[in-house]
Amino acid sequence: MNTAGKKKVQEWLVTVPSLFWLILLFLIPTLIVFAIAFKPPDLYGGIGAGWTLETLRSLRKADYAIVIWRTLYLSLLTTAACILLATPAGYCLARTDPRWRQILLLLVIIPFWTSFLIRIFAWKTLLHPDGLVKKGMVFLHLVEPETSLLYNAWAVWLVMVYTFLPFAILPIYAAAEKFEFRLLEAAQDLGARRWQSWLYIFLPGIRRGLWTAILVVFIPALGSYVIPDIVGGPGGEMLGNKIAQRVFVDRNLPHASGLSALLILAVLLPLLAVLVLQRKKGEAASLIEEDA
Amino acid sequence: MKRSRFPLIVTWILLLFFYLPIFVLVLYSFNSSRFGGSWNGWSLHWYRQLYREREIWHALTNSLVVAFSATAVSLVLGTTAAIALHRFSSRLQKFHYTLIYTPLVVPEILMGISLLLFFAALKLELGLFTIFLAHVTFCISYVAMVVLGRLQDFDYAIVEAAQDLGAGWWTTLWRVLLPLLMPGIVAGGLLAFTLSIDDFVITFFVAGPGSTTLPIRIYSMIKHGSPPLINALSSILLLVTFLAVFFSQRLTKEVP
Numbered sequence: 001m002n003t004a005g006k007k008k009v010q011e012w013l014v015t016v017p018s019l020f021w022l023i024l025l026f027l028i029p030t031l032i033v034f035a036i037a038f039k040p041p042d043l044y045g046g047i048g049a050g051w052t053l054e055t056l057r058s059l060r061k062a063d064y065a066i067v068i069w070r071t072l073y074l075s076l077l078t079t080a081a082c083i084l085l086a087t088p089a090g091y092c093l094a095r096t097d098p099r100w101r102q103i104l105l106l107l108v109i110i111p112f113w114t115s116f117l118i119r120i121f122a123w124k125t126l127l128h129p130d131g132l133v134k135k136g137m138v139f140l141h142l143v144e145p146e147t148s149l150l151y152n153a154w155a156v157w158l159v160m161v162y163t164f165l166p167f168a169i170l171p172i173y174a175a176a177e178k179f180e181f182r183l184l185e186a187a188q189d190l191g192a193r194r195w196q197s198w199l200y201i202f203l204p205g206i207r208r209g210l211w212t213a214i215l216v217v218f219i220p221a222l223g224s225y226v227i228p229d230i231v232g233g234p235g236g237e238m239l240g241n242k243i244a245q246r247v248f249v250d251r252n253l254p255h256a257s258g259l260s261a262l263l264i265l266a267v268l269l270p271l272l273a274v275l276v277l278q279r280k281k282g283e284a285a286s287l288i289e290e291d292a
Numbered sequence: 293m294k295r296s297r298f299p300l301i302v303t304w305i306l307l308l309f310f311y312l313p314i315f316v317l318v319l320y321s322f323n324s325s326r327f328g329g330s331w332n333g334w335s336l337h338w339y340r341q342l343y344r345e346r347e348i349w350h351a352l353t354n355s356l357v358v359a360f361s362a363t364a365v366s367l368v369l370g371t372t373a374a375i376a377l378h379r380f381s382s383r384l385q386k387f388h389y390t391l392i393y394t395p396l397v398v399p400e401i402l403m404g405i406s407l408l409l410f411f412a413a414l415k416l417e418l419g420l421f422t423i424f425l426a427h428v429t430f431c432i433s434y435v436a437m438v439v440l441g442r443l444q445d446f447d448y449a450i451v452e453a454a455q456d457l458g459a460g461w462w463t464t465l466w467r468v469l470l471p472l473l474m475p476g477i478v479a480g481g482l483l484a485f486t487l488s489i490d491d492f493v494i495t496f497f498v499a500g501p502g503s504t505t506l507p508i509r510i511y512s513m514i515k516h517g518s519p520p521l522i523n524a525l526s527s528i529l530l531l532v533t534f535l536a537v538f539f540s541q542r543l544t545k546e547v548p
Contacts, residue, residue: 115526
């Protein structure tokens with residue numbers, strides 16, 4: 001066999017296992033979501049035979065508009081809060097001297113490794129009527145004793161910010177670490193105010209990190225399910241809860257897959273938008289690869 | 293130039309924000325009171341109670357079985373994927389890269405529901421095996437990314453040199469390639485294990501009766517159980533996490 005042919009065989013040997021697994025258990029299942037939206041349910045909670053448009057019609061009839069709107073605005077507000085908090089934190093991490101930086105970085109990473117459910121539960125206990133936050137706020141006359149901090153859209157927002165913040169800090173820090181901080185000094189020597197040097201020099205300098213942070217917060221936020229489920233109540237429900245209800249409560253898989261197809265499209269749109277924007281600027285699609 | 297103190301202050305407030313809830317949780321696990329609001333003195337009561345909960349031990353066993361097997365399989369698939377992505381650059385690898393990368397950005401609930409629909413369409417019975425399949429699927433991407441990161445400064449000339457000097461592919465694999473990749477493989481394995489043992493959303497969708505894992509058990513305790521018991525369980529899990537992070541730091545010296 002010639003060398004080119006041998007190389008091809010080698011390539012296939014190391015590519016096929018993961019490629020096959022992901023086509024079978026990731027690509028095909030994702031495509032199936034779209035197909036099953038056009039299937040009728042059967043009586044046993046499975047998928048019936050034949051094809052129908054009934055599911056899509058019932059999606060329009062059911063009152064999903066408010067849930068979709070809430071999903072969008074909560075995800076946007078979460079992303080905004082995460083970026084606003086993560087940018088100064090990323091800057092601070094990048095400027096701390098390396099010995100302390102390792103420790104600070106570790107402190108940011110540890111919550112990322114700890115159980116997701118436990119962190120949500122911790123907030124549930126804090127916001128609970130008997131919890132510390134609630135008691136403290138009543139003591140300071142910030143809220144009335146009868147106001148509930150739990151089971152509304154704001155509780156969902158708070159816990160989402162808490163959960164997604166480390167994901168925003170890491171890419172912003174990674175970008176800030178490569179930033180040439182002397183540029184800020186130069187700008188200020190030339191008469192720029194501190195906020196001007198931040199706005200016009202620092203933020204554009206770390207824009208890739210910012211874009212990555214926006215994506216890694218906004219996309220998972222759209223699919224949130226556990227957070228609204230535990231701290232949200234009926235007033236804090238998101239699209240993810242509706243999907244889960246169709247699966248676990250009324251066992252209507254086609255209906256669940258119709259909603260999921262909607263969520264997939266919602267996730268794809270911002271992803272494509274960022275990629276197109278990057279390509280237009282001639283920074284050919286390397287955004288994701290570099291900061292991942 | 294005088295630096296602004298603002299970023300530093302934000303960072304300290306954020307760290308407080310990160311750790312205060314966890315600290316309160318651990319503190320209250322030692323509270324002898326049944327209700328979260330009042331402090332009735334130190335006690336190990338909830339830890340003893342936890343030890344007697346048989347369902348938790350059963351769920352932990354299930355979680356460990358899934359985590360070990362999913363880690364093993366995803367290590368093999370993820371490492372070969374990383375080697376392929378690093379060594380070759382063809383259109384096939386572009387597609388391969390997209391397939392590896394996309395699961396990292398797709399919300400968990402979408403992976404959960406799509407796998408559930410897939411298994412339902414195949415009429416596959418839900419249980420530990422379907423959980424294992426799902427876990428391998430999301431772990432591959434993480435392992436591949438971590439190992440790929442380690443490969444960035446890896447020179448394939450070493451492999452070719454070994455082969456020129458007469459090493460067969462088996463010897464090359466065991467004596468040259470694997471030892472060099474070991475730090476990446478260990479880091480990837482730790483990540484896969486943690487993700488698998490911690491996963492709730494995807495597992496919840498593909499689990500069947502009798503295949504309760506620890507996170508599913510914790511979820512039903514949060515929904516219906518007694519809070520101090522969850523505090524105690526959480527504190528133990530937090531301790532395990534801190535130890536794992538500490539040791540993985542010492543092993544790899546540098547983390548994502």
